[in-house]
Every structure is written in C-alpha cells, then in structure tokens.
Amino acid sequence: MLKTVNQTKTAGWMRDLAYHYDRARATYPNDRLIVLFDVDGTIVDLRYMMLSLLREYDRIHGSKYFRHMGLTDIDVNENHMDVLLARMNSLSDKMREEVAQWYKSRYWDQDVMFESHRPFAGVMEVMRWFQLQPNTSIGINTARPESMREDTLYSLNGLGREFKVFFPGELVHMSPYAWDSDVENCKREGIRYFRNLGYRVVAFVDNEPENLAAISTMEDSNEIMLLHADTLFESARSRLPRTTVSGDTYDITELAYADTLPRHVQFVWHGVKDNNGLAEFIESDVQWCEMDVRTDPVTGQLVLTSEPIDDTLPVNLTSLDVVLDAVIRSERSIKLDIRENGHTLDALVAEIRDRSVPEDRLWFSANIDELGEGGFRRLRRTFPRAVVQCPVDFMAPLILAMPERAREILDSLSEWGINRVSVKWDNLARRQVLDSLEEWGYEVNIYNVPDLESFLKAALLLPTSLTADFDSPSWPSRIALA
Numbered sequence: 034m035l036k037t038v039n040q041t042k043t044a045g046w047m048r049d050l051a052y053h054y055d056r057a058r059a060t061y062p063n064d065r066l067i068v069l070f071d072v073d074g075t076i077v078d079l080r081y082m083m084l085s086l087l088r089e090y091d092r093i094h095g096s097k098y099f100r101h102m103g104l105t106d107i108d109v110n111e112n113h114m115d116v117l118l119a120r121m122n123s124l125s126d127k128m129r130e131e132v133a134q135w136y137k138s139r140y141w142d143q144d145v146m147f148e149s150h151r152p153f154a155g156v157m158e159v160m161r162w163f164q165l166q167p168n169t170s171i172g173i174n175t176a177r178p179e180s181m182r183e184d185t186l187y188s189l190n191g192l193g194r195e196f197k198v199f200f201p202g203e204l205v206h207m208s209p210y211a212w213d214s215d216v217e218n219c220k221r222e223g224i225r226y227f228r229n230l231g232y233r234v235v236a237f238v239d240n241e242p243e244n245l246a247a248i249s250t251m252e253d254s255n256e257i258m259l260l261h262a263d264t265l266f267e268s269a270r271s272r273l274p275r276t277t278v279s280g281d282t283y284d285i286t287e288l289a290y291a292d293t294l295p296r297h298v299q300f301v302w303h304g305v306k307d308n309n310g311l312a313e314f315i316e317s318d319v320q321w322c323e324m325d326v327r328t329d330p331v332t333g334q335l336v337l338t339s340e341p342i343d344d345t346l347p348v349n350l351t352s353l354d355v356v357l358d359a360v361i362r363s364e365r366s367i368k369l370d371i372r373e374n375g376h377t378l379d380a381l382v383a384e385i386r387d388r389s390v391p392e393d394r395l396w397f398s399a400n401i402d403e404l405g406e407g408g409f410r411r412l413r414r415t416f417p418r419a420v421v422q423c424p425v426d427f428m429a430p431l432i433l434a435m436p437e438r439a440r441e442i443l444d445s446l447s448e449w450g451i452n453r454v455s456v457k458w459d460n461l462a463r464r465q466v467l468d469s470l471e472e473w474g475y476e477v478n479i480y481n482v483p484d485l486e487s488f489l490k491a492a493l494l495l496p497t498s499l500t501a502d503f504d505s506p507s508w509p510s511r512i513a514l515a
C-alpha cells in the first residue's frame with residue numbers, strides 16, 4: 034500500500050514570525066504592513082482535493098481502487114498524481130495512465146475547487162490575527178493565472194468566512210502568465226505589486242523552496258521574512274534561502290500574547306469560588322469577575338458555588354459579600370451567575386442595590402428555566418443599564434434548522450430584558466450559530482473554552498465577551514493579561 038507522510042516538525046516558525054512582525058511594527062510605526070501568503074500547498078491543503086477526486090473516480094467508474102486510501106496516504110504534490118499511482122500494485126499501467134489523465138482533466142474544475150479545497154488547520158486563524166493588528170493586512174501572492182481570479186476569490190472567501198477572514202480583490206496578486214510558467218517571476222512581481230500599492234512587505238509564506246529563493250534575490254528583500262510551509266512541494270529543499278524559517282503547523286498560540294489580543298472583547302475570569310481565586314483575579318488585568326451565587330441552606334447567606342448544595346453535609350463555602358466588596362474596591366466589574374430563584378434572587382438584588390455599584394459594571398446571568406420571565410424582568414427593571422444574559426445553547430439546533438422560529442424565541446427573551454446571549458465554544462463548531470446571532474443583533478458571550486488555543490480562536494471571532502479559566506496551570510503568563 035501507499036507510504037504515509039512522515040514529516041519532521043519544526044516548532045516555532047510562527048513565534049519567529051511574531052517577533053519579526055513586532056520588530057517591523059516598532060521600526061515602521063506608521064507604515065502599512067502586509068504579510069503575503071501563497072495559496073496552493075500553503076493556505077489550501079490540496080490533499081483533500083486529490084483524495085476526493087480519486088474517490089469520485091471510483092464512484093463514477095464503479096471501481097474500488099481507492100476505497101482504502103486516506104488523507105495521510107497522499108504524500109505527493111498535486112502535480113504528481115502519477116507518482117502516487119505508480120506505487121499502487123493493484124493498478125495496471127493502462128489504468129494508471131487512465132486515472133492520471135482523468136485527474137488532470139478535472140483537478141482545476143470550478144466545482145472541484147469550490148467543494149474539495151480545504152485550508153490547513155490554523156492558517157485562517159493566523160491570517161485573522163494579522164488582519165486584526167493595527168494597520169496590517171494579509172495579501173495573496175499566487176501563481177494561479179489571472180483567468181482564475183473570480184473563482185479563486187470566491188473559493189478563498191468561502192473558506193475564510195467562518196473565521197471572519199476576508200480577502201479583497203485588490204490584495205490578491207495572480208499570474209499574468211500561463212499555468213506553471215514564469216512562476217518565479219510572477220512571485221517577484223507580486224512583491225513589487227504590493228510595494229507599489231504602498232505596503233511594506235513583512236513576510237512571505239510559500240511551500241515551494243524555489244519561490245522563496247526567487248524572492249531572496251530581489252533588492253531590498255532582506256527585511257522580508259521568508260517562511261517555508263513544509264507541506265508537499267516540488268522544488269528541491271536545498272533551494273531554500275539560508276534565512277528561511279520552516280514549519281508545518283500554523284499554531285495560533287505561538288503568535289498571540291496579551292497586548293495583541295483583540296481590545297474590544299470583554300474578558301471574564303471564570304467562576305471565582307474562594308479567596309485564592311479572588312487574589313489571583315485581582316492580580317490579573319482581567320476586568321470581569323464571575324461568581325456563581327446560591328443560598329447556604331443552613332445559614333441563609335449567599336455563597337459562591339456552581340453546584341447544588343447538599344444540606345445534609347457540612348458546608349464550607351465562601352460567602353458572596355466578602356468577594357463582592359473586594360471586587361468593587363478593586364474597581365473591577367461583576368458578573369453574577371444566579372443559580373437559584375426565590376431567596377437567592379431577592380437577597381442578591383438587595384445586596385447589589387445596597388452597594389450602589391455603577392450599572393455598567395454589572396452583569397447578571399441565569400438559565401431561563403431558573404429565573405423565568407418574572408425574574409429576568411425584575412433584574413431589567415431594577416438595573417436598567419446592566420447586562421442581563423442567559424445561555425442559549427439549547428437553541429443551537431433550532432438556529433440552524435428553523436431560524437425563523439429561533440428568532441421568535443430570542444425576540445421574547447429580549448422582551449424579558451435579556452440583552453446578551455451566551456454560547457458554549459462547542460456549539461460554535463458550527464459557526465452559523467454565531468453568524469446568525471450577530472446578524473440578528475445579539476451581543477454574544479462565548480464560554481466553556483477548554484484551552485488556550487480555543488480561547489485564542491474564540492477571541493479572534495470578536496464576540497462581545499469571552500469567559501475563560503485564566504488561572505489554569507496551562508495558561509502561559511504572556512496571555513495571562515497580567
């Protein structure tokens with residue numbers, strides 16, 4: 034059977050890029066900076082296209098040659114299907130020739146491009162991160178011919194949509210030459226094109242060593258960082274310029290650190306439960322402190338816990354008022370997750386009113402079945418300018434399948450006074466949920482992000498707010514916002 038890909042991983046190329054970008058930013062504070070990407074084998078992982086075409090061949094021809102083939106079996110560049118086929122003993126020479134011809138006639142068809150092109154994991158987030166930095170753009174420097182401009186833009190913007198990445202036509206440079214001719218010239222002309230538009234080219238990412246070599250011979254190329262996407266390529270690795278940095282994983286956690294995070298997202302410190310958590314929160318730069326509130330059934334006091342309290346066991350929970358006062362003194366903002374109706378809601382409303390906290394620093398959250406219409410309306414009446422929120426994870430399937438009905442329900446929630454909805458990160462795997470909520474005008478909080486990578490991906494979507502475990506041991510200090 035086929036050989037599987039065995040690539041050596043080079044960690045850190047994205048970190049190198051971040052440092053290089055920072056230096057460029059510091060050296061040229063007022064310049065428009067741009068990072069350029071090749072498309073095929075750099076942004077788009079063409080193995081998906083190759084696999085999908087081989088499976089299509091089987092389907093159309095009623096054959097089973099490729100039914101055991103998987104993505105990792107594809108270890109050749111898209112132009113070398115013949116090499117892949119040559120290794121398959123089950124195919125006669127005649128069949129190899131036939132499959133190769135059929136593949137060649139089909140692999141740049143529009144429907145293939147639209148349906149089977151997929152981005153490498155993480156590359157869209159990396160581009161999004163740059164697009165969110167001040168005065169910084171992403172440009173495309175591809176040797177696909179001009180005749181493919183419209184389809185290329187449609188395809189790339191389709192792939193980018195769920196990551197909020199957009200490629201304007203002006204920032205896509207394509208080849209004026211025929212397919213596969215003058216590629217190196219075309220790449221050099223791409224650099225000049227962006228310079229003529231007034232950009233300072235900071236870096237260029239390409240999977241072909243000879244394209245990077247071509248750029249390295251240009252005048253003034255020494256300030257362009259050359260990055261080799263170590264995926265599948267045709268030209269010799271030995272052609273890589275000496276200064277190139279290589280990598281095969283677009284890891285957003287290498288790029289981001291505290292002062293480059295999106296500024297307008299409100300970060301929320303997840304569930305402070307005790308004095309230790311409080312102290313860590315106060316030391317950080319996070320503005321919002323989340324507290325889960327229940328009533329201690331024995332003392333009748335408000336305490337901090339998300340779990341129901343078993344009143345047959347001894348209870349030793351931190352009381353709300355201590356933490357509340359400390360958060361107010363530190364001039365931070367308060368997110369209260371109200372876990373129970375009745376006494377808990379009554380007592381909480383009284384506690385907050387007594388302390389006259391400015392309402393723009395107040396946020397109440399509860400499940401709709403816990404507080405019901407009456408509870409939410411009361412919060413809105415009492416604190417007209419506070420955030421009032423409920424989770425809407427239960428709505429996710431409805432938003433996708435019956436958007437009109439979903440909207441009616443959300444409208445009712447707005448009438449109760451709810452002005453922000455909260456969605457688990459998992460439920461945003463289908464980004465249409467977020468798109469719809471934002472399109473309908475709802476502020477969105479994202480919660481339950483499992484790790485740093487998900488946190489960064491979530492932040493790049495620019496929700497109104499984002500709740501995370503900033504005190505998790507896996508959280509690097511450069512993101513601790515402290």
Ligand SMILES: [Mg+2]
Pocket residue numbers: 071072073074075239240241
């Ligand atoms: Mg390429």
